[in-house]
Amino acid sequence: MEKIYYEITNTKGNIPIAIFYHYKAPIQSVKAHWHRALELTLNLEGTVDFYNGNQFETLHENEVSISNSGEIHYSIPHFDCYEDKIVGITLQINYDFLKSLIPDLEETYFKINNPNIQTSIANSILKICKLYDSNNNNRYIKIFLQLLTIIDLLYENCRTKYKNKATKKTKEILNYIHLNYNHDIHLYQVADYFGYSREYFSRMFKQEIGLSFKQYLDNYRIDKSIQLLINSNQTILEIAYATGFTNENQFIQTFKKYYHLTPGNFRKLLFEDK
Structure with a gap:
């Protein structure tokens, strides 16, 4: 038996993010969990039902879902076959790194409502993944630039009234x-x-x-x-x-x-x- 509600986020190398790729499958694990990291998930194909806190949303192709720090969340993708194909990308941003940039992070809640902001964040996530898998000598600098772009977009356009995290x-x-x-x-x-x-x-x-x-x-x-x-x-x-x-x-x-x-x-x- 196991504790699953809390997830430890391991960052990649010298950058304060973790990247996860999701592959196409008709049945996938459904587990509620939470972590301190801020999480962004980009859906690349089909539809995915997301539960963030007590909010439900259906994510369509090229849309982004956000899970705030400490928020219980899980997702249910809908596919009818297996395929060795990436259909989603999850990006987790380290809590301590975010806290160093946003001192009032505990009182900050992000929600992405603007389609243009969704598109901009989606493009930055794709660029981060492409850079990370490249052999570019200055890839970490460029990844940091894209990461800061995402954080700036969230802070300037997606802050909403503080919402209590799960108890x-x-x-x-x-x-x-x-x-x-x-x-x-x-x-x-x-x-x-x-x-x-x-x-x-x-x-x-x-x-x-x-x-x-x-x-x-x-x-x-x-x-x-x-x-x-x-x-x-x-x-x-x-x-x-x-x-x-x-x-x-x-x-x-x-x-x-x-x-x-x-x-x-x-x-x-x-x-x-x-």
Whole structure:
């Protein structure tokens, strides 16, 4: 079992950023997490559902989503096939570096509403990736210039009224779910464990995370089941029990609801692709 709600951001070499490439796949991990770094994700193909704090948005081609420091976030891409192709880029900007430039960073919240700003940031992200993969002797200087351009665009055009980050209690609740998803846990039990009424806990969870407790728990269990379908020889029944489902049929029906195929067919498709 594991703690997943907090992510450590490792920067690249001499520059205060981390870069992640996303490849095309019909089923990808869905995990709520948070970190101190500011995160920008550029979608290059298809659509991706993003949850940042309690805000939901669908990202289309060449659009950028931003996750602020300390904000719980996750995403769900929508593809129907595998392909060795980059369909998204995530850029994380080191918190301490940002703090040195923006002293009031803790009271600053960014939201990208202007399409022209989206395009400018997207172009800078692409330039950073191209420079990083090049052998240009002064690539770090040029990367810094593009990074400062992004920060300037955000600061001058995207600052909004301060929005409270997810509470410490919400992060503790997510951690509890991540540690106990493979047990038979229910909303009322988790609410009682944290000292909330069932009604208040249900409202608070949906407001903070953007999904109901059951939707989030089902998503997390399905994510874990996919890892077992790919990396183990366990039967469908064994995987159902290992990921907290009460029986095989419940697992199959939940899997179909999210991905429109059975776990068995997913495993078969995976081996056919290989």
